[in-house]
Amino acid sequence: MPKPRFDKFREECGVFAVYGHPEAANLAYLGLYAMQHRGQESAGISSSDGSTIYTHKSMGYVADVFPPERLALLQGPSAIGHTRYSTAGDTVVANAQPFSVSCNKGRIAVAHNGNITNAPELRRSLEQDGSIFQASSDTEVILHLVARSRERTMAGALREALLELDGAFSLVFLAQDRVIVARDPNGFRPLAMGQMELSGGRICYVFASETCAFDLIGAVYLNDVEPGEMVIVGPEGMTRQQYAPPRQRSHCVFEHVYFSRPDSFVFGRAVQESREMLGRLLAREHAVEADLVVPVPDSGVAAALGYAHESGIPFRHALIRNHYVGRTFIEPSQAIRDFGVKLKLNPIRALIEGRRVILVDDSIVRGTTSRKIVRMVRGAGAREVHLRISCPPTVSPCFYGVDTPSKKELIAANNTVEETRRFVEADSLGYLSLPALRRAVGDEEKHDYCYACYTGGYPTELVCIEDLIRAKTRR
Numbered sequence: 001m002p003k004p005r006f007d008k009f010r011e012e013c014g015v016f017a018v019y020g021h022p023e024a025a026n027l028a029y030l031g032l033y034a035m036q037h038r039g040q041e042s043a044g045i046s047s048s049d050g051s052t053i054y055t056h057k058s059m060g061y062v063a064d065v066f067p068p069e070r071l072a073l074l075q076g077p078s079a080i081g082h083t084r085y086s087t088a089g090d091t092v093v094a095n096a097q098p099f100s101v102s103c104n105k106g107r108i109a110v111a112h113n114g115n116i117t118n119a120p121e122l123r124r125s126l127e128q129d130g131s132i133f134q135a136s137s138d139t140e141v142i143l144h145l146v147a148r149s150r151e152r153t154m155a156g157a158l159r160e161a162l163l164e165l166d167g168a169f170s171l172v173f174l175a176q177d178r179v180i181v182a183r184d185p186n187g188f189r190p191l192a193m194g195q196m197e198l199s200g201g202r203i204c205y206v207f208a209s210e211t212c213a214f215d216l217i218g219a220v221y222l223n224d225v226e227p228g229e230m231v232i233v234g235p236e237g238m239t240r241q242q243y244a245p246p247r248q249r250s251h252c253v254f255e256h257v258y259f260s261r262p263d264s265f266v267f268g269r270a271v272q273e274s275r276e277m278l279g280r281l282l283a284r285e286h287a288v289e290a291d292l293v294v295p296v297p298d299s300g301v302a303a304a305l306g307y308a309h310e311s312g313i314p315f316r317h318a319l320i321r322n323h324y325v326g327r328t329f330i331e332p333s334q335a336i337r338d339f340g341v342k343l344k345l346n347p348i349r350a351l352i353e354g355r356r357v358i359l360v361d362d363s364i365v366r367g368t369t370s371r372k373i374v375r376m377v378r379g380a381g382a383r384e385v386h387l388r389i390s391c392p393p394t395v396s397p398c399f400y401g402v403d404t405p406s407k408k409e410l411i412a413a414n415n416t417v418e419e420t421r422r423f424v425e426a427d428s429l430g431y432l433s434l435p436a437l438r439r440a441v442g443d444e445e446k447h448d449y450c451y452a453c454y455t456g457g458y459p460t461e462l463v464c465i466e467d468l469i470r471a472k473t474r475r
Ligand code: AMP
Pocket: 258, 296, 299, 361, 362, 363, 364, 365, 366, 367, 368, 369, 370, 402, 403, 404
């Protein structure tokens, strides 16, 4: 039996697609630039001029990967793009996207945000049948399924391939003469659709993980690609079709808690609004007497604003962030992760000294960053440090595309709140409750979100759970 080579899955990515614009690659570049926060490890764009698909991808930030002379080579009126973040051990260009191949259906490129949870099983079976994989990513599985499909059209083959997949996927495909995008039937990861008006009144369609990408290129946000929906844009126009019946919606709540930019609309909702409400509800649930509300920038800013408004305690930017430090510094090892906090943040002693500080952050994962920050604030003379977290304790790893470590490393999975408080060395610690989180994202009645990282209740059957856990533990 061939040895399974699956050892990593897609995580924390941004995708973009455009059809029918004279500057397609430039738009993809700008769209990715706006979504740099969704992945800083590699970036890539594929474009099509109707017959050839051009691809350039490399490790690094979008602006570094695409100097003007590289971008100029990506010709044609349609393009897809991808930014990727991953942890150590898998930082290889072979896993950078888009993946581009030639098969019996023509040339095709694909980029993916999410995590296909049955990829290990699909891959094992494809390898047994002779498929050869080039990278360790789950996205390649899709291309092999497309190539093997008996359907004659690209859209038909894609539909057939998508029906084989489990888990989270917001996908953008580029064929020679069309762009096809699709979202998994649970709608885990976001995928927004927008339009731009070209000269002569012609409409051009764009797609992106976050609407902040549309703002930069002057596109108008129309709506979201629906869960289980496929949108095809080609010479004949745009068609939307439900390729699979939608399931229980499971939008990733962490997009609103942390991951998306506050100026984006995600799952049809303003992220800033959700975050401020998280802070307001946190103030109601975990009030404490203090002199200042201080955000951990940037992730805690909106929630801290909400906390300050609700509590009436003054908001002060007392931790200054160095914006020129990439996430690279907190990736490879614990030693460097600790160093990274100092590189990134510095307290303003004049604001903090002798004060009782409420420190607001979005989440505690391992607890080590929080402890560093609490120590830093205390080191700047704070009399008390009260840590407030704008989501419930993170107790279970995500298998749908957010980079959380294994359960073993999640501090809240193995400790009580009081034990965690002692570990992070705060005077008090308060997490937002699950009902309040649901209220903040407008999900009290609807049940449209996935809360698995806070509850351990995974909304899909995880058939390859051992492979998934192994992949998490390997970091
Ligand atoms: P720690 O508790 O030391 O593991 O780190 C918590 C910090 O990491 C918080 O400030 C969060 O904003 C940030 N954080 C939480 N989840 C993620 C994630 N998936 N990727 C990157 N940073 C994260």
